Amino acid sequence: MFGVLIGEENEDMFLGIIPADIKESVDVAIGAVDEETDTACGVLSAEALENGELMINFIYVEEEWRNKGAAKAMIRLLQEIAAGTDRTGITCGHWIPKDDGDPLNMVLNACGFYDDDHSDDDKFDFEAEAEREKYMKKIFIVQSWSTPAGF
DSSP states (O other), X not given: OEEEEOOTTTGGGGTTTSOHHHHHTOSEEEEEEETTTTEEEEEEEEEEOTTSEEEEXXXXXXXXXXXXXXXXXXXXXXXXXXXXXXXXXEEEEEEOOSSSOOHHHHHHHHTTOEEOOOTTOOSOOOSSHHHHHTEEEEEEEGGGOOOOTTO
């Protein structure tokens, strides 16, 4: 599994899995491709925030390709891209699933993200602390990252 930047030359490959509204409003679009079959199996989009961070605003892996490294490959490519720019961090906020665990949280942890305390989070207006507890924000500090061995 490998990550690839989505651009004009390869966007047709991902048309079935990237929503049009996401495609039109992102700063970085990354796809996951299976090496053996050359099949597009996932997409990730990120937005460049004014505070210097990249925010993952969409990540999706086709069901038959889940747990095979697609999400990790896309996140690792985003980290590599961010490390080559002046971006200071990568954030990802998401609602925690109620029943089947939190696979996105596990992937983010494996890629070096850690929990953020929402202290500077003004994007959401949490009506109650209970609602706030269902939302998780993860952050990754770009300057602390180096390419892992074997990556």
